Amino acid sequence: MTNLADSPMTSDSSPVTEQPALKMEGVSVYYGSTPAVREVFLDIPTKQITAFIGPSGCGKSTVLRCFNRTNDLIPGAKVKGNVFFRGVNLYSKKVDPVEVRRRIGMVFQKPNPFPKSIYENIAFGARINGFQGNMDQLVEGSLRKAAIWDEVKDKLKDSGLSLSGGQQQRLCIARAIAIQPEVILMDEPCSALDPISTLRIEELMQELKEQYTIVIVTHNMQQASRVSDKTAFFNAEATDQGGKLGYLVEFNDTVTIFTNPKQDYTRDYVSGRFG
Numbered sequence: 001m002t003n004l005a006d007s008p009m010t011s012d013s014s015p016v017t018e019q020p021a022l023k024m025e026g027v028s029v030y031y032g033s034t035p036a037v038r039e040v041f042l043d044i045p046t047k048q049i050t051a052f053i054g055p056s057g058c059g060k061s062t063v064l065r066c067f068n069r070t071n072d073l074i075p076g077a078k079v080k081g082n083v084f085f086r087g088v089n090l091y092s093k094k095v096d097p098v099e100v101r102r103r104i105g106m107v108f109q110k111p112n113p114f115p116k117s118i119y120e121n122i123a124f125g126a127r128i129n130g131f132q133g134n135m136d137q138l139v140e141g142s143l144r145k146a147a148i149w150d151e152v153k154d155k156l157k158d159s160g161l162s163l164s165g166g167q168q169q170r171l172c173i174a175r176a177i178a179i180q181p182e183v184i185l186m187d188e189p190c191s192a193l194d195p196i197s198t199l200r201i202e203e204l205m206q207e208l209k210e211q212y213t214i215v216i217v218t219h220n221m222q223q224a225s226r227v228s229d230k231t232a233f234f235n236a237e238a239t240d241q242g243g244k245l246g247y248l249v250e251f252n253d254t255v256t257i258f259t260n261p262k263q264d265y266t267r268d269y270v271s272g273r274f275g
């Protein structure tokens with residue numbers, strides 16, 4: 001089994017920030033025989049925030065799921081091309097998808113805490129992953145990193161489901177952090193939250209990027225321009241079969257995408273002319 005920790009990026013002589021954490025080379029995704037996304041080439045920078053934007057159905061979530069092999073869990077989904085994490089091809093037969101999902105965590109649109117105590121929401125996954133250290137410390141550290149410790153420290157035995165939506169989402173981020181991933185994928189993490197909870201998550205993302213590489217799918221262009229360093233704009237084109245096929249139009253620094261994009265489609269989208 002290929003060890004995902006074995007990679008040139010662990011060398012002290014090469015600063016991690018200079019190499020992409022994740023790399024896509026010619027990735028196409030199919031659901032059954034229907035193509036959903038074609039030929040994506042993309043480098044995700046280490047310890048930065050990359051946003052995926054684009055109209056509904058252009059394949060943002062589909063592409064995001066390729067980074068931790070969660071498309072494998074969808075019957076009929078097929079990924080072609082290569083996805084590299086720290087130089088290791090994640091789709092190689094030697095790579096264990098469970099290990100991939102441990103190293104590359106995911107937070108979903110709707111907060112989905114386990115129906116267990118706040119403490120167990122953090123401890124459960126760590127225990128399953130064979131964590132041998134001090135569990136109390138791990139729980140506190142993860143909740144602190146997710147900026148929710150002060151709100152829950154006196155009620156760790158209460159159910160995770162008793163928290164507000166915004167708190168539940170930070171609990172889910174803490175749960176992802178507890179597994180000690182290197183990358184956190186976020187699929188519209190704020191779309192079910194009110195503006196104040198959204199702001200908390202956005203602030204939290206800025207803190208987390210000191211330690212983690214973050215990729216976020218968002219429908220909210222203001223959010224992408226506020227939080228991200230890089231932005232990938234996806235669009236979809238009509239197919240001969242009457243469907244839609246997603247593709248990457250443009251990928252650049254967020255400020256360039258929003259102020260001086262190279263493609264007319266991008267300019268029209270970010271200025272609200274379609275989508």
Ligand SMILES: Nc1ncnc2c1ncn2[C@@H]1O[C@H](COP(=O)(O)OP(=O)(O)OP(=O)(O)O)[C@@H](O)[C@H]1O
Nearest residue numbers: 031036055056057058059060061062063074244246
């Ligand atoms: N589980 C699935 N089974 C079959 N087709 C799917 C599945 N998930 C996505 N698709 C199709 O793949 C295409 C891309 O969908 P995807 O959800 O990735 O786009 P998106 O840009 O994230 O959309 P949205 O912004 O609406 O969430 C769409 O045509 C969608 O119908």
